[in-house]
Amino acid sequence: MRIWNDETIPRLKELWNEGLSCSQVAAVLREEFKVTISRNAVIGKIHRLGIQARSRNPKVVIRPRPVVASKPKPSAPKAPRRRAPVPVPIEQFFAPAREGGVSLLELEYHHCRWIEGNPSDERPYCGASRIVGRAYCPHHNELSIGKGTPRERNSIKAAMRVA
Numbered sequence: 001m002r003i004w005n006d007e008t009i010p011r012l013k014e015l016w017n018e019g020l021s022c023s024q025v026a027a028v029l030r031e032e033f034k035v036t037i038s039r040n041a042v043i044g045k046i047h048r049l050g051i052q053a054r055s056r057n058p059k060v061v062i063r064p065r066p067v068v069a070s071k072p073k074p075s076a077p078k079a080p081r082r083r084a085p086v087p088v089p090i091e092q093f094f095a096p097a098r099e100g101g102v103s104l105l106e107l108e109y110h111h112c113r114w115i116e117g118n119p120s121d122e123r124p125y126c127g128a129s130r131i132v133g134r135a136y137c138p139h140h141n142e143l144s145i146g147k148g149t150p151r152e153r154n155s156i157k158a159a160m161r162v163a
């Protein structure tokens, strides 16, 4: 008796389309038709019949997913980008000394008061951004601390406290 006939073949397709595995299909066919049929026989028959996919899930295998036609998913509103704080080198807080210095008229609150060269010059002041609470920029602040007698330094400090 041939195991594949008008009864077993439709049943094979049916069981396969129901999602049974090859060994399960073989077991059912053995039970229902009292035939000797192995898992490999089922695999071979399915192959010969050209059954490529289970009709239960036609979308998955048979139809290629439309790529172009698919609508873009409505994307969730983007959270505002937060810029990571960039560490700023301490030097950048202070503007460099102005080329040629700053005159008394040009002197602004944030300008370093350090007088470079002769006070009678047109632009004697350093003009770099000064340290908050100090009269001088970092460079000249160091110079101011390192210079003079202790008494002079104290007087400078006292002047700074007043300012």
Ligand SMILES: [Zn+2]
Pocket (backbone or CB within 6 Å): 097, 112, 113, 114, 126, 127, 128, 136, 137, 138, 139, 140
């Ligand atoms: Zn300065």
